[in-house]
Amino acid sequence: MFRPGPEGEGVGGAQDGRRGKMRTISVTKVAVVAAVLALVAAGCTREEERAEDGDAGQQPAQSLLQVVQDRGTLRCGVNETVPGFGFLSPDTGEIEGFDIDFCRAIAAAVLGDAEAIELMPVSAEERFSALRAGNYDVLVRNTTWTSSRDGTEGIAFAHVNFYDGQGMFVRADSPYRRVADMDGTAICVTAGTTTELNLADYMAQLGLDYEAVTFEENPQLQQAFTRGRCDGWTSDKSQLAGLISAWPDEEGGPESLRLLPDTMSKEPLTPAVLDGDSDWLDAVFWVVNGLILAEELGVTGGNVDEMAADPPSALVASLLGVGLEGGAPLDSGLGLSVDFMQGVLRAVGNYGEIYDRHVGRDGLGLPRGLNALWSDGGLQYAIPIR
Amino acid sequence: MWTGPGSLGPRLAHGLRFTEMAGSSVAEVQRAAIWRNVRFLRVVGQLVFAVVVVWAFRELYLNLEYGVRRVGTDLSFDFLQTRSGIPIKEGIAYDPNQSYLRAYVVAVANTVRVAGIGVVLAMLLGLVIGVARLSPNWLVRKIAQVYVEVIRNTPVLIQIIFWYFGILFALPLIEGGLSLGGVAFLSQRGAAIPWPHIGEGAGAWGLWLLGGLVLAGAVWWWRTKVNERTGRPHHRVLWSLPVLVAVAAVGYAIVGDAVRLDVPEVAGRLYRGGFQLSGEFTGILVGLVIYTAAFIAEIVRGSILAVDRGQKEAAQALGLSPAQQLRFVVLPQAFRIAVPPLNSQFLNLTKNSSLAVAVAYPELSSVSSTMINQAGRPFQITMLVMATYLTMSLTISFVMNVVNRVVTRKGEGR
């Protein structure tokens, strides 16, 4: 490798140059090493200072709530491949679904603008890494609330927005009527989810042998199932309902599938944020809670303006952040504007409306089931705002 | 910092000034201003550079530490000893109750497996296609050209996914799977081929084999000497191979249960026995081999064309047949030329094995991605992964450098 000539030290400088070069190199080396040591020493002391600041509290310097409000946009981690919950529609190019409406609700509450959102599709494998890296603020991606995620993985869960369970469907002409019949079969399951682990636990509990056929995305699982590679397909029942209803007619349409009666596990799907930021967690929690409370109190997207103008009860007044008969509105001190629920309801409606729009009678057609209000025999129970 | 005659200027100027300022001390005049002195500038420049670099790294490190503490994790590697809970479907012995470190080792073994077999197969296929591209037969030449043009210009990830999903699902299920004479099987479950199974007598038989090799080597040397002395054809292979085979057979018979052939069979929905290649492994292997072979074919073609035309003509003039020309004159020289670009293709294949994440083959990248998601220490894991890939790259480069030195030593001046 060629480097052009000795340093041009001018006329007759060849020997001087060489001697000088040797001196230069050693001077350089010594100087560099000294500088590095000095800096490292300086760095150590700075670290201690910073460490002291950091230890002062596990709270971050600024809550994500403040950061989002300053930024003016809410970034949500979502799914783009699950019909009804988060689905990229080829017609409009937009991601729509149940979870997306919750994202818009949070944006309406925190920023006052339901459309100031940035939807970031994330896969199951990377959703938590991305949350920790701060790529988005809140994860609304049909994610199950588990203790290990709460604990070691450092995720904090807000209010359950969909109570689901894991189920399985098989071909209608197969001999399997319950999961217990499926010894020695191959079962399709999405990789990297609690579904895979629950399947393992459930089959072990029943003492059955099986083969897990895993892929990352639904189209590939669908291919495997239609080609007969697997005998059953397990996933959250809401997802299975979506898949069944969209089953192609060439493969026999929805009638060619049988949903087995077993519920293999509990899957409480919950929006999630990073641990250690209680202001942000509270904000997300109370938005979801507020939506359920609105349905309990009969406040809809349609009548929110009338209700706000003339609240029929103290509970409605507290919910909508207006004073009752000229009194002062309730400020729960959540860091949100007092009437945040009004904006939320105007943008997306209450819980029931969101459900019907995407998952219920105007969407996948799932009955409310576990997700009905507690007064109707379901599990959705709102914490009072007072 | 390159130096140039720029330093000449001040010296001349000072020289001129010297004639003006009679009586000034000589030492003063011969020294240029310190900030024009190139040696000084070089030292200071490097110092400043080093200071900036170290400061930048320190800032990054502090940010990292702060951020990591904010999410509640740390920068240590202790988590590697904890239970992983990651299911890994294939590879060396492992179960999810073992540590993250164990999972990592399994993943690395899988990468080495796919890269090693891939390099060998890609080399073979690339050689065939490369020679085909130079064939006088128009059909063969065109087919090879179409192959190279299509494969080289399509992203490797698309090809891997295509081979995996497109081909895997086109295969029949295991019940109606293809079988080669009942000993090898191919289906959606994967492939299973017969594989030698090491028995108890393997060590002893190994010694017999070693003895056989030594004996065969001696025969080889003897025949070469005969050839040199008398000029008669040596038929080295014809003499030493039967010797090796005879010794091996005798040893096998004497030792007993040395090596058995483990023939796979279809058991329900699984294969039992033999060497099983999962669908994922086959998918990424086929994708990588086909892709890299296209590049290797171009390297082979280029290196054969780069051999001096005079060599081929001289060989022709000596009366060698085209096959002999290729084998004795052209290919050895072409190989010499091809070694450096082949090195980079092998490195590319190893690095492209990271795309197995798309087909769920549990090699290094996909397992480390799962580990990051679960254990939540992206910095440590990413650094570990990079160090591993760097080590693999350096190893391959080292081996290829040795090969390079061996082949160029034999042919001086090329």
Place this chain on the structure above:
Amino acid sequence: MMDRVPTELERVAAMLKEEPVVEFAPRREPVAPSGWIRQNLFSGWFSGILTILVGAVVGYLGFGLLKWAFLTADWTVIKANLRLYMVGRFPPDELWRVWACVYLVTALAGLSWGVTRKRLAWTVRKAATRGALAVLALASLAYLLDGVRIWVLVGAVVVIYAAAVMAGRLGARRLHIPVIVGWVLAFPLIILLLRGFGGVPPERWGGFLLNVVVAVVGIVLSFPIGIVLALGRRSSLPVIRVSCIGIIEFVRGAPLYTWLLFGLFVLPFLLPAGVVLPNIVRAMIVVTVFSSAYVAEIVRGGLQGVHLGQYEAARAIGLSTTKMMAFIVLPQALRSTIPAMISHFISLFKDTSLLAVIGFIEALRIARIAPQGQFSGDLRETLIFAGLLFWMVAFAMSRWSQRLERRLGVGER
């Protein structure tokens, strides 16, 4: 017309008049088809067997492929998802911006093509193949697009040819600088078109558009960085040399996928607490840095190829280092690296498909998630279409690079 190869004098005269040099092969005896077959396909017994075997295999596979493509394959999945494929989540009413960029690029591409080509020799065979390709392209476009958009696309093709013809008319030599300036300006212009004047934020750019934009950003930004790294690697200052070698080897040692993971999940921790870069910007940074290391190695090879005498001559006429590098060394070095550089850029463009596994909605990701529901998850059609998109661009670029090489006389001087 001339029936012999032009002499050197005639050649020089033609060049001075800025006419394309008319080159001819020696007159060939027309070969009857049977003679051609015998010579090329059955020249020996081995060749004959090869022809039969390969022909049989290829015929069987090819027939099967054609049968699948026209009969069993369901191409409606592509039609339904075409907008997602090409622009992802780009808002439909802002698509005019994308069309504007397409026209800009095709005009420049046409000019570049015109600048590098020789006078087209339209033989019957070439006309037939090009006509067939054109018909095939139009048919598939007619199937995929409807109404207005197909005319807009045809308009783009017309622009290419018009620009090429215009370039030929105006004279290639005069257009060299304007074309290069045009390409350099095109890059910020495209970003402005997409983003400016109340435009679309980068998070919404998707589909093939995203691949192209990330590739272009990576190529444009990594070029100067790579040159700087290469020069630094050859520096006589040990600190700088070691740093550059370290950077280059470290970046090249890991696969792009690992670097993308680094960029997405580790980089946010390294940045100061308040600074937040959008995902796409981080991906572009990673791609740029990754590409710079490879560009540095290519440029290093080029620098090594520059003759020692050039350095000495430059010193002898008193050029400072900067001037020497800028006017003498780098032009020669870069010229000799053109084939390797273009091949690297093609490779970078193909590697943008990796963004699919990181979660970006670009062409390959659409290919993987599009066949849902009624399309029963069959990935073959969608993958082939995505592959075709990449292939067309990569193939065109590699053909253009071959032509450029011939024109610039790389390796001959």
